[in-house]
Amino acid sequence: MHSISLALNGKPVHGQVEGRTLLVEFIRESRGLTGTHVGCDTSQCGACVVSVNGKAVKSCTVFAVACDGAEITTIEGLAKGVDLHPMQVAFKEHHGLQCGFCTPGMIMASIDIVKRHGKSVDEETIRRELSGNICRCTGYHNIVKAVQAGAANM
Amino acid sequence: MENFNYHRPATTTAAVALLKKSKDGKFLAGGHTLIPTMKQGLAAPRDVIDLTAIKGFSGIKVSKTMVTIKAGTTHQDVTMSKDVNKAIPALAQMVGKIGGVHVRHKGTIGGSLANNDPAADYPSACLGLGATIETNKRKIEADKFFTGMFETALKNDEIIIAVHFPIPKKASHQKFPNPASRYAMVGVFVSQDGKGKTRVGVTGAAPCVFRAVEVEAALNEEFSAKAASAVKISAKGLLSDMHASAAYRAHLLSVLAGRAVAAA
Numbered sequence: 001m002h003s004i005s006l007a008l009n010g011k012p013v014h015g016q017v018e019g020r021t022l023l024v025e026f027i028r029e030s031r032g033l034t035g036t037h038v039g040c041d042t043s044q045c046g047a048c049v050v051s052v053n054g055k056a057v058k059s060c061t062v063f064a065v066a067c068d069g070a071e072i073t074t075i076e077g078l079a080k081g082v083d084l085h086p087m088q089v090a091f092k093e094h095h096g097l098q099c100g101f102c103t104p105g106m107i108m109a110s111i112d113i114v115k116r117h118g119k120s121v122d123e124e125t126i127r128r129e130l131s132g133n134i135c136r137c138t139g140y141h142n143i144v145k146a147v148q149a150g151a152a153n154m
Numbered sequence: 155m156e157n158f159n160y161h162r163p164a165t166t167t168a169a170v171a172l173l174k175k176s177k178d179g180k181f182l183a184g185g186h187t188l189i190p191t192m193k194q195g196l197a198a199p200r201d202v203i204d205l206t207a208i209k210g211f212s213g214i215k216v217s218k219t220m221v222t223i224k225a226g227t228t229h230q231d232v233t234m235s236k237d238v239n240k241a242i243p244a245l246a247q248m249v250g251k252i253g254g255v256h257v258r259h260k261g262t263i264g265g266s267l268a269n270n271d272p273a274a275d276y277p278s279a280c281l282g283l284g285a286t287i288e289t290n291k292r293k294i295e296a297d298k299f300f301t302g303m304f305e306t307a308l309k310n311d312e313i314i315i316a317v318h319f320p321i322p323k324k325a326s327h328q329k330f331p332n333p334a335s336r337y338a339m340v341g342v343f344v345s346q347d348g349k350g351k352t353r354v355g356v357t358g359a360a361p362c363v364f365r366a367v368e369v370e371a372a373l374n375e376e377f378s379a380k381a382a383s384a385v386k387i388s389a390k391g392l393l394s395d396m397h398a399s400a401a402y403r404a405h406l407l408s409v410l411a412g413r414a415v416a417a418a
């Protein structure tokens with residue numbers, strides 16, 4: 001077992017993990033934060049996307065032990081109390097979800113897109129940049145609208 | 155996934171020593187090939203030796219004639235690098251098409267080359283530009299590095315340190331991505347150096363990346379899109395699977411070579 005310490009949604013967290021413990025397992029099973037989802041076992045779907053040291057990564061494809069000392073933000077870390085993050089509000093307002101399974105990863109990926117491309121990111125860029133996030137419900141149109149609206153309000 | 159001992163050495167020497175001591179050790183870089191492989195049970199190393207804490211393991215240096223990318227540099231850092239975009243725009247653009255951005259935030263050039271996936275993009279750039287792969291032991295020309303499907307000239311305890319890409323006069327990369335996986339069904343990297351010599355690296359089409367020597371010969375005669383796409387590629391030895399037949403891939407190869415020359 002390895003001891004790790006990291007900042008999870010701004011709070012210091014300590015834990016014991018095996019070498020093989022994936023970051024997503026640590027987040028969901030050790031910390032009980034089940035907003036981060038697992039939608040595949042091939043690193044393709046993006047339901048597990050979280051921010052590690054300011055970058056969107058697939059938490060199913062990172063070992064928790066390698067995140068010792070990292071700053072991690074999950075979907076649970078976005079809202080301020082009852083006030084949702086502008087990107088969460090936009091997904092709600094623009095019907096950017098149906099079953100919601102892909103949504104945490106979509107929102108974490110979308111915030112990362114805005115960080116890199118700015119508030120006025122265009123539709124083509126959003127579509128290209130969401131290629132690592134799969135949604136089996138919406139057909140993507142409303143997700144793209146939501147990201148554009150959320151970006152403008154960030 | 156089987157459990158393993160995790161190591162995080164601070165130097166290349168320590169990493170090599172750990173690997174030598176292990177019965178069945180594996181280096182870990184971005185993990186975006188190794189971890190999915192371990193999840194599937196296709197790899198079950200006893201010792202995982204994480205290279206990412208090694209000092210100076212990532213970074214980019216550009217001189218007048220050469221782009222040098224250290225092994226641990228992520229795909230995202232390469233595609234965003236102003237220096238690479240200026241020196242070899244085709245390389246920066248190609249790397250920007252590897253997977254999605256989350257994959258690019260973790261995946262590294264060293265991991266991609268050591269893995270030598272038949273559909274990976276970097277190997278075609280290495281052949282297409284005549285790169286040199288520098289390890290902790292020696293320098294290996296790209297032409298001698300990729301030896302077969304998922305096979306390279308690397309010894310078990312050999313670590314890629316950096317990759318040196320000569321800056322060409324012109325270059326372009328064209329990829330026909332599988333719409334689901336984004337890996338190349340066929341990818342073609344064409345370059346021409348200052349002396350007019352052409353190199354054409356092809357990925358996705360065969361079990362291992364290769365140089366399309368027929369296309370190179372045609373382009374050395376006349377560097378034109380027409381000359382490239384007029385070359386008839388034999389389907390013999392090319393991959394045939396649920397995504398595309400060998401004949402389709404052969405056709406794609408000359409079409410993409412033509413487009414690459416047009417865009418170079």
Ligand SMILES: Cc1cc2nc3c(=O)[nH]c(=O)nc-3n(C[C@H](O)[C@H](O)[C@H](O)COP(=O)(O)OP(=O)(O)OC[C@H]3O[C@@H](n4cnc5c(N)ncnc54)[C@H](O)[C@@H]3O)c2cc1C
Nearest residue numbers: 181183184185186187188253261262264265268274275314
């Ligand atoms: C969803 C998805 C889509 C992808 N799409 C593409 C794509 O379109 N094109 C593409 O080219 N790739 C693609 N990839 C692969 C991606 O680029 C990988 O990151 C890369 O192939 C491996 O790099 P890594 O740093 O993650 O290596 P790891 O997974 O850490 O390691 C891979 C292998 O290389 C060895 N290794 C790592 N570093 C070194 C080193 N410095 N010296 C010696 N051996 C080393 C390891 O021991 C291991 O055997 C995709 C991956 C995923 C998950």
Ligand code: FES
Nearest residue numbers: 039043045046060
């Ligand atoms: S769970 Fe599908 S990419 Fe991580």
Ligand code: FES
Nearest residue numbers: 098100135136137
């Ligand atoms: S809303 Fe159901 S998977 Fe995207």
